[in-house]
Structure formats: C-alpha cells, structure tokens
Amino acid sequence: MCKDCGCSLAGEGHSHHHAHDHGHDQLMxxxxxxxxxxxxxxxxxxxxxDIEAAHNREHFEAHGVMAFNLMSSPGSGKTTLxxxxxxxxxxxxxxxxxxxxxxxxxxxxxxxxxxxxxxxxGSACHLDxxxxxxxxxxxxxxxxDICFVENVGNLVCPASYDVGTxxxxxxxxxxxxxxxxEKYPVMFRKADxxxxxxxxxxxxxxxxxxxxxxxxxxxxPNAQVFNVSVKDADSMKAVADWFETELAGFANTASNTEExx
Amino acid sequence: MxxxxxxxxxxNQCEELAAQHQAKGIARVAVKIGALSGVExxxxxxxxxxxxxxxxxxxxxxxxxxxxxxLDCQACGAHSVPDEIAYLCPACQSRDIKVSGGEEMLLxxxxxxxx
Numbered sequence: 001m002c003k004d005c006g007c008s009l010a011g012e013g014h015s016h017h018h019a020h021d022h023g024h025d026q027l028m029x030x031x032x033x034x035x036x037x038x039x040x041x042x043x044x045x046x047x048x049x050d051i052e053a054a055h056n057r058e059h060f061e062a063h064g065v066m067a068f069n070l071m072s073s074p075g076s077g078k079t080t081l082x083x084x085x086x087x088x089x090x091x092x093x094x095x096x097x098x099x100x101x102x103x104x105x106x107x108x109x110x111x112x113x114x115x116x117x118x119x120x121x122g123s124a125c126h127l128d129x130x131x132x133x134x135x136x137x138x139x140x141x142x143x144x145d146i147c148f149v150e151n152v153g154n155l156v157c158p159a160s161y162d163v164g165t166x167x168x169x170x171x172x173x174x175x176x177x178x179x180x181x182e183k184y185p186v187m188f189r190k191a192d193x194x195x196x197x198x199x200x201x202x203x204x205x206x207x208x209x210x211x212x213x214x215x216x217x218x219x220x221p222n223a224q225v226f227n228v229s230v231k232d233a234d235s236m237k238a239v240a241d242w243f244e245t246e247l248a249g250f251a252n253t254a255s256n257t258e259e260x261x
Numbered sequence: 262m263x264x265x266x267x268x269x270x271x272x273n274q275c276e277e278l279a280a281q282h283q284a285k286g287i288a289r290v291a292v293k294i295g296a297l298s299g300v301e302x303x304x305x306x307x308x309x310x311x312x313x314x315x316x317x318x319x320x321x322x323x324x325x326x327x328x329x330x331x332l333d334c335q336a337c338g339a340h341s342v343p344d345e346i347a348y349l350c351p352a353c354q355s356r357d358i359k360v361s362g363g364e365e366m367l368l369x370x371x372x373x374x375x376x
Contacts, residue, residue: 025278027282027373035374035375035376036288036372036373036374036375037282037284037372037373037375038370038371038372038373039278039282039370039371039372039373040369040370041278041368041369041370041371042367042368042369043274043367043368044365044366044367044368045267045270045271045274045292045366045367045368046267046270046366047270047274048270048273049270124266125262125263126263126266128266156263156299157262157263157299159299160263160267160298160299160300160366161263182346185297185346186297186298186299187299189297189348189364218346218347218348218349219346219347219348220348221348221349221356
C-alpha cells in the first residue's frame, strides 16, 4: 500500500528501491576547523522525484498499462496526434495533459471520446512525477492499454524530469526547423522515438527530414524517427504500428516477469 | 526555469542531511552538474542564492563542478571526452558507447557547521 496515496499495488516489489546509498554517507572531520565537518554523500538531486517516478511506473505496470511521455515545443501537434491516433489503433488509451493554464487540450480529447485529465501547472514549466501521480489515480487504468502523459510544451525543462513513463516520445514540427534538434540536445537525447510532424508542410519550408534524422541519431543512436502528418493516413498507421509494437514488447516483458516470479 | 525546482529539491536534501547529523548550519554545498544534464549552471547559482536565505543553507557557498560529456566505448575501449555533442566514439566512430559522465545532477558534499 502506498503511504502517499493509499493505492494498492500488486506484488511485494513495492519497496521504494532506489539507487542512492544512504548507508555510505561519510562524515570527515576537518582537523583545522573543529566546528566544521565535511559530509561526503553523492545523492541524485532529483532523488525524490525519481522515487515517485518509479512508483508511478509500478502503478502503471500493476494495471498492465504502458505509459509514454510526449514532449515538444508548444504547437508541435501533440494533442492533434492524440486526437487522430484513435482512428488508427484499436488499443485503448487515456491522456494526462499538462499545461500552464486552461483545460482546452483535455476538452479537445474528451470531445473525441478519449479519457483525459488536465493538470494545470500554474507557472511550472514541466510536469514532475508528483503531478502525474495525482492525475493517474483519476484515470480508469484497468480498461486501458496505454496512458499518454502530454507534457507542458517546452523543449528544455521536461527533459530533466522522469515522470514515471516507460518511453519518451519527442515531436518536432516542420515549421520549427530541423535546427531545433541540435539546439535542444538534452531533449532529443532522451527520445526513444521522434515524430517529425506536419510533414504535409514540407513543400513550403526548408526542412530536410534526412538532416533532422541524422541529428537525432547523433544524439541517440537507438532512436527511431518517423515523418508524420495527420493528413497522411499511411504515416499515422506507421505511428500506430510503432505504439502497438512497443506495447507488445511491454506485455511480453510483463508476462515473463510474472512467470519468473 | 526548472532550475528553481531543482535547487529547491537540493536545498531540501541539504536540510534533511543537516538535521540527520544535528548540524547547526551548512558552510558549503558541493554539487556536480553534467554539461548535458539540461540545467544552466548560472541559473542554478541564482536560484541557490535566492532560496538559501530562508533556511539552514543561509550563507552557504555553492561549489559547482561541471562534468563534461564522457563516453566509454564498448567496441574499442576508448575513454573519451568528445569536442562536440555527439554520442559516438571519437576514436573508432562506434555508436556502442556508455555515458560515464555529463548527464548527472548530484549532491556530492556538504560542509556542516556544529557548535
């Protein structure tokens, strides 16, 4: 039972394992200054967030849900992609929306029959694991295959926070320019997949998808890159296939873990 | 400006550690920030100067070590610090690399003040 939220998790694996070593804090006396002591630690600064993120992941897994963190600049088409994805997949998905203000994005998704919870961050430029935790309890995860966390539109801050998802999806739209990948390396380094969106606009912009792809691979050799337009059904089918392949891999890992347990 | 959230997490950690060791104050906070951790050192400094005023970190000096991107090549064994932001081995161009530094955000040391 999670002491913060009261949610029960399957199995006994929920013991808040974390990587840092509390036990190894070393207190050294400085011989020159008897009133000062140097404490050697090595703690991740975002340790608390990371523990909460691991808890969120366990929660998703206990419900058999794979979670994806969608990140991009504002206006790259995250919500639009989610609005249209339902037409190309039979998998059930829900969305946790992050924006500074308004519930417009959640309303857009709800209008399409997609379960969406809006987090209004006020002035915060990113979602953290605690905010996502608050929202995930409001989602009917038992009936879902996928939960998308649509982060605050921002190519900088969200990259530093693990929100407890399994994979990172980063979007860059044609009008933004291919240079954004090299300008915001930390974000694209985190990407498991990059969707180059609004590809229907390629004839009107000097955006070279091959250059963009090469820039992504330089930061993350294992990332996949797709050219996407919601107006091109084939490209949307490829997106849906990518999610379904990921989901199949996730389900296999989950069942193997159960068998070995 | 997520540096403010990060620094507030850092200061919480300092407060907890000081309390654990019954320290009266903190003279120095040493952190290691990776060049590709996604935080701007100057903003971390500004945020620390702003936030330290309220608690046990008041007057504490922030010592920041910037860790460059460091790669260990799994193919040729080279340990390298690439000149540009590229996750491939500068020696053999292999993409089979492990990042051994440059993406971390760590609290390394605290200098605690006692009576």
